[in-house]
Amino acid sequence: MKKYENFIRCLVLSCGISLALATPALSESTAQYTPEQLTDLAAAWLEQTLDVQATDLEIQLSALDSRIGSKDCAHQPTFNLPNNYNPRQTTVQISCSAPLSWQLFIPVRLTEWLEVVVSRQNITPGTMLTADMLELQRRERRLVRGLIVQDPTQIIGSKNKRSLSVGQVISLQELCLVCRGDVVTIQINQQGLAVSTTGIAQHDGSLGDTVQVRNQQSGRSISTEVVGVNQVRVKF
Incomplete structure (x- = not known):
């Protein structure tokens, strides 16, 4: 009987050793x-x-x-x-x-989040935007639509095509940076030569739009790209 007890005791001890070896030490x-x-x-x-x-x-x-x-x-x-x-x-x-x-x-x-330009007041269509009409506000990106404006100076002097309400985020699609009938500056840059002249815009246009402008000196209509408020650049 003692032999069996010794055998069981030995088996338990050996299992204990095996379990200890199987447990990773820190x-x-x-x-x-x-x-x-x-x-x-x-x-x-x-x-x-x-x-x-x-x-x-x-x-x-x-x-x-x-x-x-x-x-x-x-x-x-x-x-x-x-x-x-x-x-x-x-x-x-x-x-x-x-x-x-x-x-x-x-x-x-x-x-x-984005810093975007919003209207500080209700603005009727065709109003020339001034600095006191605009301010920067922080808005959640997913709630902002369109071509947003993040620098107020970029659109001062432009005109809104639609009514703007207080706190409304202003997008470039709602503005004409160049408006039909306005006198605009035409920039000509070619082969390192930069000159400018004036013309009359034949269409409304926002940033990046292509508009026809009639050169005041030659009377010729030329294709230009809107690059700023009352600023266009000849497209070659």
């Missing part, structure tokens, strides 16, 4: 990361990866649940975004390969 270089620390690291990684300051991007992370507990990692945790991720809502993957492989996912909301 090395001196292994660090523990709490859910809060992992959330902070993910936020810092996102800010650097997405260049938050350059794009005026607001990041909102859903903090990891504290019930997950601390995670061991023998190296710096790895952070990744999905390929072709949604620019408004996505997830950050946090992973580690040693001493045990694990991965976590943090939901993220991304909001991009």
Whole structure:
């Protein structure tokens, strides 16, 4: 009977040794990361990866649940975004390969902001815009439509083709930088030679539009591109 007891005792001890060997030991270089620390690291990684300051991007992370507990990692945790991720809502993957492989996912909301020119007052169609009628406001990018204006000086002196209400975002499609019948400056740049003359606009046009202008000196109609308020450039 004692032989069997000794055998069982030996078997238990040997199993204990095997189990101990199968359990990975924490090395001196292994660090523990709490859910809060992992959330902070993910936020810092996102800010650097997405260049938050350059794009005026607001990041909102859903903090990891504290019930997950601390995670061991023998190296710096790895952070990744999905390929072709949604620019408004996505997830950050946090992973580690040693001493045990694990991965976590943090939901993220991304909001991009823009400084855009808006109307400070109600403006009737055909009004020449002045500096006191305009101001810059911060707006969410996804809510802004059209060819926005981010520099008020770019459109001072232009005229609006439609009514503008207080706080309305101004787009170039709503303006004529060159209006029919206005005297405009014609810029001619060719082979390093730059000259200018004046003409009469035959059509309304916004930035980048092609308009016909009648040269006041020659009376000839020429094709030009709108480059600014009452400014056109000859197209060759």
